[in-house]
Amino acid sequence: MNVILRMLVDGDTGSTSDWDDRWNHIKKFLERSGPFMHPDFEPSTESLQFMLETCKILVIGAGGLGCELLKNLALSGFRNIHVVDMDTIDVSNLNRQFLFRAKDVGRPKADVAADFINSQFHIIVCGLDSIVARRWMNGMLEHILNLSLLVYEDGVLDPSSIIPLIDGGTEGFKGNARVIFPGMTACIDCTLELYPPQINFPMCTIASMPRLPEHCIEYVRILLWPKEMPFGDDVSLDGDDPEHIQWVYQKSLERAAEFSITGVTYRLTQGVVKRIIPAVASTNAAIAAACATEVFKIASSAYLPLNNYMVFNDVDGLYTYTFEAERKENCSACSQVPSDLHFSPSSKLQEVLDYLTESTSVQMKSPAITTTMDGKNKTLYLQVINLPFKLGLADGQELAVADVTTPQTVLFKLCFTS
Numbered sequence: 001m002n003v004i005l006r007m008l009v010d011g012d013t014g015s016t017s018d019w020d021d022r023w024n025h026i027k028k029f030l031e032r033s034g035p036f037m038h039p040d041f042e043p044s045t046e047s048l049q050f051m052l053e054t055c056k057i058l059v060i061g062a063g064g065l066g067c068e069l070l071k072n073l074a075l076s077g078f079r080n081i082h083v084v085d086m087d088t089i090d091v092s093n094l095n096r097q098f099l100f101r102a103k104d105v106g107r108p109k110a111d112v113a114a115d116f117i118n119s120q121f122h123i124i125v126c127g128l129d130s131i132v133a134r135r136w137m138n139g140m141l142e143h144i145l146n147l148s149l150l151v152y153e154d155g156v157l158d159p160s161s162i163i164p165l166i167d168g169g170t171e172g173f174k175g176n177a178r179v180i181f182p183g184m185t186a187c188i189d190c191t192l193e194l195y196p197p198q199i200n201f202p203m204c205t206i207a208s209m210p211r212l213p214e215h216c217i218e219y220v221r222i223l224l225w226p227k228e229m230p231f232g233d234d235v236s237l238d239g240d241d242p243e244h245i246q247w248v249y250q251k252s253l254e255r256a257a258e259f260s261i262t263g264v265t266y267r268l269t270q271g272v273v274k275r276i277i278p279a280v281a282s283t284n285a286a287i288a289a290a291c292a293t294e295v296f297k298i299a300s301s302a303y304l305p306l307n308n309y310m311v312f313n314d315v316d317g318l319y320t321y322t323f324e325a326e327r328k329e330n331c332s333a334c335s336q337v338p339s340d341l342h343f344s345p346s347s348k349l350q351e352v353l354d355y356l357t358e359s360t361s362v363q364m365k366s367p368a369i370t371t372t373m374d375g376k377n378k379t380l381y382l383q384v385i386n387l388p389f390k391l392g393l394a395d396g397q398e399l400a401v402a403d404v405t406t407p408q409t410v411l412f413k414l415c416f417t418s
């Protein structure tokens with residue numbers, strides 16, 4: 001499936017539909033000098049020309065944040081905008097669907113995507129609500145780096161060969177905007193601790209010690225629905241079916257009454273079932289504006305970009321804070337160093353799997369582990385997860401882990417603790 005859409009921006013057809021002074025608001029930033037101008041920048045008409053005619057931008061995400069971004073970019077003078085709408089992409093299918101065409105069949109997927117991005121785009125902007133998709137994109141840009149498509153001169157990275165990634169994210173009243181220069185500044189995985197993992201309530205709480213209205217709804221969704229199958233044996237819970245939600249809502253009310261918990265509403269029920277955090281238009285607008293401003297600064301090279309992470313919060317009043325996120329030395333996405341996994345020789349493979357999914361710095365979804373034994377690649381199958389490492393894994397053994405959060409295999413080194 002080809003999910004890349006070329007956005008038609010006014011003036012894109014080759015005819016010059018620009019009226020006089022159309023870009024005056026932009027020219028003020030680019031054709032005269034000012035106190036915050038980049039020290040190496042010479043005001044001229046060339047920057048605007050580059051933006052209007054040459055600069056190609058890939059925008060990932062066309063939801064609330066993505067659409068706001070597209071509008072801002074178009075009004076800033078960018079005309080070569082390509083859009084990937086992640087709504088049509090199942091995260092579990094990212095590797096199969098994203099950026100591929102028929103002619104690419106048989107080529108390593110990550111290489112195809114790397115070629116595509118590298119040959120086409122000057123800047124990539126992410127306006128996604130899925131952290132998994134953002135991490136995958138981040139891994140792709142780091143992969144481009146690893147393929148040595150970036151130009152090094154005397155060991156120093158040539159900045160012009162870098163494709164900057166501007167990443168915006170919002171969740172309700174909270175948002176962030178950040179600028180990533182792959183290979184130079186912190187990538188998304190370097191700062192994974194900043195993204196809280198999706199909240200899943202412990203099963204024992206749901207089953208026997210509910211305290212929140214959400215616990216009651218989760219009880220009905222996870223335990224009661226499969227047991228009672230209220231709409232027939234093969235009918236799974238559909239968050240868009242009002243009758244289903246009504247049933248879950250009523251049962252959740254009963255459960256809540258039993259434990260004297262208040263706050264279960266129809267709306268909350270639907271929110272929990274569909275895992276929705278309501279979008280807030282003003283948060284999207286603020287983050288999209290910050291991201292578009294960074295694209296403008298970088299594309300024109302007239303101003304210094306954000307360094308490099310801005311958080312925004314309008315839950316209680318209004319709060320913004322900017323800091324420089326630092327690269328993580330053993331980042332699984334942007335460093336070549338395998339991370340150490342510390343386990344005792346009697347640990348079970350299940351413990352490794354648990355660590356990979358639960359650790360805030362790794363946060364994988366469904367890791368598949370392979371390793372090399374006697375010169376042969378071996379998949380560590382789920383059947384053996386309860387056996388201790390005795391089956392042949394040794395201290396210092398390298399484990400290769402594949403997961404939907406990354407287009408590449410991530411290397412870990414097993415370090416036995418005594």
Ligand SMILES: [Zn+2]
Nearest residue numbers: 187190331334
């Ligand atoms: Zn990193």
